[in-house]
Amino acid sequence: MKFHPTRTIMSAAAVMTLALGALVAGPPATAAIPLPTAAADSSLAKALKWVNPLKADTYRFSSTHGPRCIPVIGGSTFHLGQDLGAANNAPIYAAASGKVSKLRSGTSNLSGYIVIDHNDNGRKIQTAYYHMWSAFTHVKLGQTVKAGQQIGRVGNSGPSTAPHLHFEVWDGAWYGGAAVEPVSWLKRKGVDMKGDASLVYPDYTPTLCTYYAAKATALKSTPSSTASTLRTLSANAVLVSKPGTLTNGYVPVTSGGVTGWVERYAVSPRRLGTVAPVSSVIIPTITHKASQGVGFRTTAALNLRSRPQTGTVLKTVPKAATVVGVGAATRDLAWMKVRSGSTTAWASTKYLKRIVAAPAAVKTVASLRGQTYTIQTNLFLRKAAVTGATMKMMSKGTKAVGTGKATLNGGWVQIKHGSMTGWASAAHLKKSAPKPVVKTATTAVNLRKGASTRHTVVATVRKGQRVTLTGGKSGTWVQVKYGTKSGWMSAKYLR
Template sequence: MRSFRALLLAGATAAALTIGGIAPATAASLPAAVTPTPTPTPSASTAAPQTTPTPTPTPAVTPKPTATTPAPATPSAPQPAATATPSPTPKPTATPTPKPTTPPAPVFRQPLAAKSYTVSSHFGPRCIPVQGGSTYHYGVDMAARAGQPIYAIAAGVVTATVTGTSSRAGYIAVRHTISGAQYTSIYMHIWSATTHVKVGQTVSAGQRISQVGSSGVSSGNHLHLELWKATSTGSAAQNAATFLKPRGVDLYAAAAAVNAKPTPATCTYYTVGGVNFRTGPSTSYSIIRMLPRATAVVHVPGTITTGFIPVRVGSQQGWVSAGLVTPTKLTPAPAAVPPPAPAPKPATYATTAALNLRATASMSARIQLVIPKGANVGPIAASSGDWRKVTYAGKTGWVHSAYLVKR
């Protein structure tokens, strides 16, 4: 380890060089004319030289060293090796985030083979088509033959399979992801929902999932196609026809015919029985009056609240249950026929004396028995002249009317 004195001497030498106008770095390039300082043994613990004469600068101009012949360096006190300053670690170059590529648009397919169906009902408000039907149509109806194949309109996952009955519409629901949003397509009025798919199964666009039926409230074999878009509060019905058209599937152009009629401003229905005409859309509202069977009511299509529709009867406004009207004109119920008056009971007779009950209406006829005086012989069954046919004690015969009296 260097002593404190050695450190002072080294400092003085460096100061002398600097004061003389030659920096330590320049001193290393002086010519040999400068008196050399004894070279110390290069060691970290070697003491400083005994005598260090102050170098006298040579008046001559110091020649500049050439690039090929470097000037000899004047030995000097060992300087601590310069520690190379580490180059700063270069910041890693940020990998550019690739721009998200738009995924290819999903493939869409016809739910029924082209030209194999007719469009029988549009999406939106409509007149109730049959008793129990809806006045706002959440799908597009495509009438087709029973058993015709039904295909998924897009790839997705089956979320529901409900088999239909005569009173419940069967359906299959398929969930899709389209342009980042979730949709559900529903295929209704099928009979058996599990002939081709099951819940949780992934299906491709155009894959057969069922067949056309007429379950539930239905006027005939058809596919009722619905499309719902998930929202933050639930779901919203979409018009499947207008949704699919810009995606290459035109339900109307592919139909053999479009038989659906435009929705009129008002619809006329007829009550199917005695129907309560109420002040509001529930049974808790008061009854204005009872509407008899076949009463005509006028309704604005598409308006319905809790199963009740607002209607006009003549000049009166009120509400009736949507399930108790039909678009089919009915005949009024026949007037009640009073029951016929009961037939009067036939008069009964009694004998006024002991009386022979004969086999025929003749004095010469055989006597079957003698009826005592005051006996009840019941009503007269027949007459022949003065003779009356009666029954007594299980025997039927003839007696003379002169001995009978009405009771």
């Protein structure tokens, strides 16, 4: 995640796993800013194709756009983009065609970034990509790029705790227009950043943020260096504030019952000079159904621990071993509970990679075309016939219609749910009773006990009378119900 001196901050949970962002100056910008009417580059004027800036199933969906608590001294309180945790040097792709307008390589203190100008059907859009070490590995200033073209590599430059891509969308000019929530923006363009993630971190923003004075500092009456001082705060004084609030470089806080403003570089998310023993830290855990029963491959020799933190080791598994998620994780998804043989323990997700199976072979099943299903539990609609990238969650009790395609083993069925078509586990679909098929006799015809003229006549169906097909078929004969009687008759006399 990227930090701006005039912005706000993210949740402490997300800080534990992913980046803390670049400290770069710029004017305030939020989605509430009026949209500019900048002239578009006519050479790019067209409705654009949009793509995911990272390859599906290779990244973790972390800190989202919006207010947050300050995670580092000098950080902001509003996250302007979306964080996607990925492997170092993973390829970054242009989200749409456009021209490269800004480039800066990163350092340990400053985040590297690439900014691309787009003309989306006459509307000026800019996308920004952060935290690469070098911004010049794949593009140069003024270069025209295509959607899906590699423009750089994932890095860890600037105040960042792990390699990731911080992705922003701006309506109008970068730092001159409005910072758009990028996930919803791309979803409207047909790209599901959240659904394509290998792991989704819980979206959590506290109602209040607890900080500490980073040094002896003045509590001001207004957000200004010239304002009167209400009191002088000592280092490590406890400060309480709301997430997302920052004005003129000052954070509104309450300390010792007095409310005022503290310069942001004097605000720390943790107490200075104190480190709590690991064993005393209580880390909140959650039920994480998305990992239940899912296989993961270890990317290095990995210690399985008794608690979701560095501590007692219950077992060590080698690199490339397979473990299975049991449906629990820490709130920030830094740790996941897994099973290895007879051992169930906690593992760092940093060293786990989800095993994505190849989709099963598909067949066409005529009887499933138009078949109505009832969803038996909250169920993911998936992009392929395999546990992997999801399209959306389907609610229990809702209806879906079969397209006529299924896997050879029948474990997956392709369905249409609302406006979306995808794959669902057949085990969680219940077929609705088919609508009765009614036929009319074209002439007087005998209804018989069996499918031939050798069988006894049960009744005679008069011309124009209606019968209901009950599903049986033998050659040209069909099984029907006529009034209270059932039997067989030749289909050539029905229409």
